[in-house]
Amino acid sequence: MSNIVAIVGRPNVGKSTLYNRLTESRKAIVDDFSGVTRDRHYGIAEWVGRSFNVIDTGGYVANSEDVFEAAIREQVVIAIEEATCILFVVDVTTGITDLDDEIASILRKGKKPVFVVVNKVDNNAQQSDATEFYALGLGDIYNISSMTGSGTGELLDEVIKTFDDEPAEENTLPKYAIVGRPNVGKSSIINALIGHERNIVTPIAGTTRDSIHIHYNRYGHEFMLIDTAGMRKKTKVKENIEFYSVMRTIKALEEADVIVLMVDAQEGIESQDINIFHLAEKNKKGIMVVINKWDLIEKNTKTTKVFEEMIHEKIAPFVDVPIVFTSVTEKQRLLKVLETADMVYKNRAKKIPTSKLNDVMLPIIENYPPPALKGKHVKIKYVTQIAGTSPMFAFFCNLPQYIKEPYKRFIENKLRDNFDFAGVPIQIFFRQK
Numbered sequence: 222m223s224n225i226v227a228i229v230g231r232p233n234v235g236k237s238t239l240y241n242r243l244t245e246s247r248k249a250i251v252d253d254f255s256g257v258t259r260d261r262h263y264g265i266a267e268w269v270g271r272s273f274n275v276i277d278t279g280g281y282v283a284n285s286e287d288v289f290e291a292a293i294r295e296q297v298v299i300a301i302e303e304a305t306c307i308l309f310v311v312d313v314t315t316g317i318t319d320l321d322d323e324i325a326s327i328l329r330k331g332k333k334p335v336f337v338v339v340n341k342v343d344n345n346a347q348q349s350d351a352t353e354f355y356a357l358g359l360g361d362i363y364n365i366s367s368m369t370g371s372g373t374g375e376l377l378d379e380v381i382k383t384f385d386d387e388p389a390e391e392n393t394l395p396k397y398a399i400v401g402r403p404n405v406g407k408s409s410i411i412n413a414l415i416g417h418e419r420n421i422v423t424p425i426a427g428t429t430r431d432s433i434h435i436h437y438n439r440y441g442h443e444f445m446l447i448d449t450a451g452m453r454k455k456t457k458v459k460e461n462i463e464f465y466s467v468m469r470t471i472k473a474l475e476e477a478d479v480i481v482l483m484v485d486a487q488e489g490i491e492s493q494d495i496n497i498f499h500l501a502e503k504n505k506k507g508i509m510v511v512i513n514k515w516d517l518i519e520k521n522t523k524t525t526k527v528f529e530e531m532i533h534e535k536i537a538p539f540v541d542v543p544i545v546f547t548s549v550t551e552k553q554r555l556l557k558v559l560e561t562a563d564m565v566y567k568n569r570a571k572k573i574p575t576s577k578l579n580d581v582m583l584p585i586i587e588n589y590p591p592p593a594l595k596g597k598h599v600k601i602k603y604v605t606q607i608a609g610t611s612p613m614f615a616f617f618c619n620l621p622q623y624i625k626e627p628y629k630r631f632i633e634n635k636l637r638d639n640f641d642f643a644g645v646p647i648q649i650f651f652r653q654k
């Protein structure tokens with residue numbers, strides 16, 4: 222589902238309010254992470270059972286006055302290229318401004334579906350004011366109030382009609398996506414691995430039209446690399462590099478089996494990197510961390526350990542993630558990256574035989590059963606792995622509703638201790654037997 226809905230428009234029209242409304246509703250149902258930083262500008266929304274990515278361009282606007290109009294124009298161009306459809310937000314209380322006109326003319330030239338979203342239509346009187354926006358020449362208008370949510374349902378009904386249907390999987394090679402903030406070394410590692418044999422595979426059915434896939438087959442490793450790095454030349458405004466990279470990353474992430482999250486050792490893990498973790502976990506993808514530019518770090522015998530602890534602290538509670546320290550420039554541990562990605566790929570596909578699973582897990586559960594609730598004892602009788610693209614386990618018991626989060630976590634940790642699932646999210650279900 223790499224559908225991306227981009228929210229564009231000039232400042233103060235209500236883009237971020239709309240973004241929050243679209244993603245919050247979903248958050249209430251699905252997002253069970255606590256302490257997630259709220260400063261992110263992309264997230265997952267859901268409407269009538271369909272999930273999609275939403276990106277708020279307002280979050281990427283330049284601070285300096287002189288570049289901001291240019292930045293907005295460029296964002297619109299990027300949105301046309303990368304998004305599935307565009308929500309062009311305008312403000313009924315101000316009417317059409319010059320910048321609205323300019324954005325509209327860029328959108329008219331693009332080939333992507335555009336929805337003119339007239340925001341702040343908080344009451345009936347404003348419905349008639351809104352008709353002025355037909356003059357933008359972009360077809361139908363959708364009157365909404367992001368504040369109250371009115372009108373958003375009608376809008377979303379139309380938005381989801383623009384989505385691509387699930388593409389058929391054709392290529393069975395493992396897919397690794399190298400992602401990370403600009404300048405961490407993504408292009409460098411790809412060049413170092415591929416060298417002059419770089420062979421850009423033309424898009425194949427079931428892959429995003431314009432993501433770059435590289436077929437790698439060397440030293441006993443064969444896989445597809447999804448490159449998100451090649452966007453730099455396309456952006457002129459510095460602030461938009463991030464915006465572009467987020468769009469590319471979302472797409473790559475959905476196609477990949479394993480996410481190779483690259484981080485600059487000197488900068489460490491930041492909120493954008495944490496977001497990638499959450500996206501990987503939500504999408505049930507494998508993930509590993511590459512701490513690059515290790516050559517630039519002054520080291521003693523404890524440095525690696527200190528780094529590992531720092532990273533684990535940031536990515537908690539999903540800490541069972543392999544970390545590789547690399548220097549691309551000094552060609553250190555580059556093959557280790559591939560070996561680790563391969564291991565994560567295999568962990569994700571791992572199937573534990575039911576007998577083994579029960580032999581290991583039932584005694585653990587017997588020694589440490591779920592705490593009794595209201596005098597009732599939960600008895601777990603049997604466990605089995607459910608077929609799927611990522612590990613899922615069903616524990617059959619008498620009172621599944623009595624099992625709480627801490628016990629679930631305990632079970633997850635025991636699964637991880639006994640069967641290697643490094644880098645892979647695990648889903649655990651308790652079911653009535």
Ligand code: GDP
Nearest residue numbers: 232233234235236237238279340341366367368
């Ligand atoms: P952005 O710069 O486009 O992201 O705009 P914001 O989402 O930050 O909103 C700008 C201002 O408009 C804020 O003060 C919002 O509270 C207000 N606003 C947003 N949506 C609505 C709406 O539907 N009705 C009204 N009356 N105000 C709104």
Ligand code: GDP
Nearest residue numbers: 403404405406407408409450513514548549550
């Ligand atoms: P990208 O934006 O993530 O694709 O990053 P690049 O691959 O373009 O790298 C950004 C800069 O970091 C370039 O100047 C690289 O030469 C440099 N660089 C990449 N890897 C390393 C490394 O391991 N050590 C050092 N010292 N510099 C590196």
